[in-house]
Amino acid sequence: MDYDFNKWMSDYRVISAVGENDEGGIDRLAYSDYDFAARTEMLNRAYGMRLQCYLDAAENLWFSKPGTDPDLPPLIIGSHLDTVPNGGRYDGVLGVMAGFQVLRYLVDNKVEHRRTVELVAFSCEESSRFSLSTIGSKLACGLTTPEKLRNYKDFQGHSPVDFLSRLRYAPDTLEERKRHIKECLGYIELHIEQGPVLESYGTDIGIVESIAAPIRLRLEFTGRSDHSGACPMELRHDALAAAALTITEVERLGREEAKYRSVATVGTINVPHQALNVVPGACTIQVDIRGIHRDSMDRIYEGLESFLKKLEKEREIRINRVLLSDEDPVPLDRSLGEIIERNCVKTGLSYRWMPSGAGHDAMNVAKLIPAAMIFVPCRGGISHNLSESVSEKDLRNSIQILYEVVMDICR
């Protein structure tokens, strides 16, 4: 595969920087103006290449490079373009842009291939905005409905459906999209690892065996707000103090299950009407439990529940639990993984089979058709952070391995 890496890189810098803030982080939240801007940039390039473009009813953006044999089921490659708040330049967008380079190479070099290659940028992969991840692929794969999504709100009270409705969402086109995906051969997603394993082993490529699933819940603590100077310690029902103990317990439970590669995190906290001189009367936190072993995740969940029961009684504080999502770990397709493996061997890249701690759109597509994932190392395993970084070598490897796998399947 002979292409101009620097040209790709300069293009990559433009797309990956859409939504850059003053700190240098990327604020390309799902369905935001910046998210739309990034898609528009992609569309402009795709039109220039005369690719077929399609925006489905879930706001997923599709590009298609037709093969010579229209009877063969297409291969889908892809990832997502949205970021977490103050995020980095590789999570999601690398998979889309590596795939885009593969299509561009096929077009520019008039490479013949029998099977159609489709590239998808799924919408709203990150859970940052609506506390629910992979909304675009869930909708397209029929794993949720706009009706169910109405319960998920961002901090301004908008639901994802508000944004779908803006573009005149029509329910039957989602059905059509699901039928289309089911007719495809498989799905391959390239993504940064977002963890430290590949880097610490000095491995070029990760082949994902299974994707960890999240159990997510919102905990709403209700105590009593009081004057911070005049209310003695023994009469308090401090909602923030109760939440703090819970945060510590979530971490403890996560550490206890670390040997099974489970993790547990409190990522958000909110004290309404907060003030320095008021004992907090209410507090809300969100808990994210993930693992590839369901029983380990369940132990964290159950441990947390019995802790909360005790805490409610001891402190006379009400704790409302809202289950936001409860998913099972998803095994990926072994045969597709083995095609990635044999192309690593062919191109001289080292590889390892590994689980994915993070969720990805692939876990939804895997419910309909064979799905596989290619991981590339990121520096320090750092992700969801403005200092996300991928070496030039690994960027080159990304494009190379994806191209080899696509040609192996579609030639």
Added chain:
Amino acid sequence: MDYDFNKWMSDYRVISAVGENDEGGIDRLAYSDYDFAARTEMLNRAYGMRLQCYLDAAENLWFSKPGTDPDLPPLIIGSHLDTVPNGGRYDGVLGVMAGFQVLRYLVDNKVEHRRTVELVAFSCEESSRFSLSTIGSKLACGLTTPEKLRNYKDFQGHSPVDFLSRLRYAPDTLEERKRHIKECLGYIELHIEQGPVLESYGTDIGIVESIAAPIRLRLEFTGRSDHSGACPMELRHDALAAAALTITEVERLGREEAKYRSVATVGTINVPHQALNVVPGACTIQVDIRGIHRDSMDRIYEGLESFLKKLEKEREIRINRVLLSDEDPVPLDRSLGEIIERNCVKTGLSYRWMPSGAGHDAMNVAKLIPAAMIFVPCRGGISHNLSESVSEKDLRNSIQILYEVVMDICR
């Protein structure tokens, strides 16, 4: 004292409800439009009564009812009109409105008194907005300067000085106000207790011996933000988890010193760029330590400091400490207190001498002239809360005792 309580009460309901929100709480933050609206309501009534009105350079609002002997130093009574966010209907405003009723009674009944009575509504008593309390009385008493206040910002980045400047603040009038206060006989502030002591003893009136002082600090935790699914527990530097341990420690230290009537509170917490799927990389909390025994406050402060040192090392997290205020407990004037005492006896009200856990404008005025405070019970000791409540009996007692004390001193 023979007046129409119901008429006063209907007036009270109007003023105390300015800034009511959808939940029924009061959002009359210092220098907000609602704060100005409440003052305008007061001014309208005072003009009708032909009281002398004066807005000083610290935005404190003064009313004066001249006595027959202009050579006698005036007595000042007063409190404040601003509230905490989602606050109640008695903190501050009761003292102003009880004082206003005393003046109204003197005017309406043409009561003769030799000494001038002044009523003040100090500005920005609550620390909710700028993390600094009693700003209006501090300025008027020469205990701070506009220059120093520039460092205090609200969540929108405004400093108190921005609001003083709006009304063409001129530095020399603050000096004039301080000279005036120093020429007065004394200051008496009536306020709800904001604690449970009077109610639990069934006592009508509290006479404040001394006012607890706050040590306040902001703690800024810097860890590293990571992907909540892909970063294993052992590699994390979770800023929120570190803050949670600190919140628990602040509570523990406060409980340990509860026997000296000290308290310690974390009232605010902020995780920038927070998201459910991100390990928090930064977190800021604010700590409020109060007591009437300086050594007990110091033990909490020092205990916290040594905890933070250990935490920084154990978790490889940076913790920046910003001292927001550090004040000493303030004893009030014994002789003025005894005048309150003898008028309780005279009117058949039960009373007890007690400390004030909360800070008040009286602690600043006490630096210049004798100052005293009258506490009235509030239901459940609840304050800084929309369910703040005072019984009709205690409202009547408030006006009665304040009137008796004013007449005792000024007749």
